Amino acid sequence: EVQLAESGGGLVQPGGSLRLSCVASGFAFSNYYMNWVRQAPGRGLEWVANIKQDGSEEYYAGSLKGRFTISRDNTKNSVYLQMNSLRADDTAVYYCARGDDYQDVGIWGQGTLVTVSS
Amino acid sequence: QSVLTQPPSASGPPGQRVTISCSGSRSNIGSNYVYWHQQLPGTAPKLLIYWNNQRPSGVPDRFSGSKSGTSASLAISGLQSEDEADYYCASWDDSLRALVFGGGTKLTVL
Numbered sequence: 001e002v003q004l005a006e007s008g009g010g011l012v013q014p015g016g017s018l019r020l021s022c023v024a025s026g027f028a029f030s031n032y033y034m035n036w037v038r039q040a041p042g043r044g045l046e047w048v049a050n051i052k053q054d055g056s057e058e059y060y061a062g063s064l065k066g067r068f069t070i071s072r073d074n075t076k077n078s079v080y081l082q083m084n085s086l087r088a089d090d091t092a093v094y095y096c097a098r099g100d101d102y103q104d105v106g107i108w109g110q111g112t113l114v115t116v117s118s
Numbered sequence: 119q120s121v122l123t124q125p126p127s128a129s130g131p132p133g134q135r136v137t138i139s140c141s142g143s144r145s146n147i148g149s150n151y152v153y154w155h156q157q158l159p160g161t162a163p164k165l166l167i168y169w170n171n172q173r174p175s176g177v178p179d180r181f182s183g184s185k186s187g188t189s190a191s192l193a194i195s196g197l198q199s200e201d202e203a204d205y206y207c208a209s210w211d212d213s214l215r216a217l218v219f220g221g222g223t224k225l226t227v228l
Contacts, residue, residue, distance in 0.1 A: 035217070037163075044120065045155070045163065045206050047217040061216050095162060103210030103217065104153055106174075108162045 002026040002107050004096045009112030012086055016116075020081040022096030022109055030054070033099035034072055034079040038092040039111075048094070050102060051079065059102060086116045121146060122207050122220035129226040135195040138223045140207030142188050146218055150210040152190040154183055157204045157222075166205070167192065199227050 008020040022034070036048040049060045049070040058070055069082040079096060093111040100106060123141040130136040140152065154167035165174055167183035170190065182193045190209075194201055207220040 044204075044222040045157075045208075045219045047208075047219060050217070059215055059217075062214060103150055104168060105155070105208065105217065106165050106168065108155075108164065110162050 002098070004098065004107060004109030006094065006096045006109045006112040009094065009114045011115045011117065013118050014087060014116055016086050017082070017084045018086065018114060020083070020094055020096075020112060020114070022079045024077045024079070024096075024098070027098070029077040030074040033102055033104075034070075035097040035099050035105050036068075036070060036079075036081045037095045037097055037105060037108075038090075038114075039095070040089070040092040043092075046092075047105075048081065050099060052102070057102070083114070086114075088116050090114065091116050120221040121211060121214070121218035122209065124205075124207060124220035124223045126221065127224045127226065129228055130197050131228045132197050132199065134197050135193060136197060136225065137194075138192045138205050138207075138225070140190045140192070140220050142190075142209060142218075144188060145213040146188075146209040146211040147185065147190055148188040149212050152183065152185050153208045154181075154192045155206045155208065157206065158200075159203070163206065194225070197227050201225060202227050 003025045006022045035050040051070045072079040095111045096109040097105040098107040155163040156166045157163040170185040171183040204222045
């Protein structure tokens with residue numbers, strides 16, 4: 001069974017940093033693009049970033065580039081999201097999601113909640 | 119303000135057919151595939167339609183997608199109470215070099 005399990009969410013103060021992790025199972029992880037998508041409370045979906053199968057290409061939402069960094073470790077079937085200079089409006093559930101190529105999201109994880117508050 | 123425009127709400131009685139629209143531009147829907155995602159209350163999203171009109175295995179054929187020019191639509195026939203959910207369209211935007219989502223449509227089965 002294809003599974004994506006996010007972790008690393010929690011409460012962080014404004015200006016702080018957090019690193020999210022997502023472990024994949026049930027498929028050949030190194031064959032797929034991986035994405036992060038977030039959803040603020042009561043709001044819609046917002047794509048954050050994705051990374052190519054071998055980690056050689058990354059794309060970011062324009063508003064987040066420079067503060068957020070996506071990376072992956074194919075030996076650990078894992079994708080990460082490093083988030084710096086966090087603000088209150090970064091509060092959201094962050095989903096890890098698999099893509100067949102750079103332009104799609106197919107399989108979703110269950111999400112991890114990040115709360116930015118003092 | 120989302121790059122892709124969806125109506126905020128849609129509704130219909132059980133058994134009826136309802137359509138949800140998604141309007142974009144040449145740089146996204148006009149040039150790339152459209153995907154639809156369903157988010158049931160309190161759960162993670164799930165892929166409903168890919169490549170404009172293809173259904174992943176397990177998705178009932180009551181759900182269908184179409185695309186024309188810079189717009190796309192999701193049709194749901196034979197509405198059921200379990201179809202109450204938020205529906206999101208998505209497409210890659212060549213100008214932004216980013217995946218863009220619609221604002222979502224909340225479907226109510228009356």
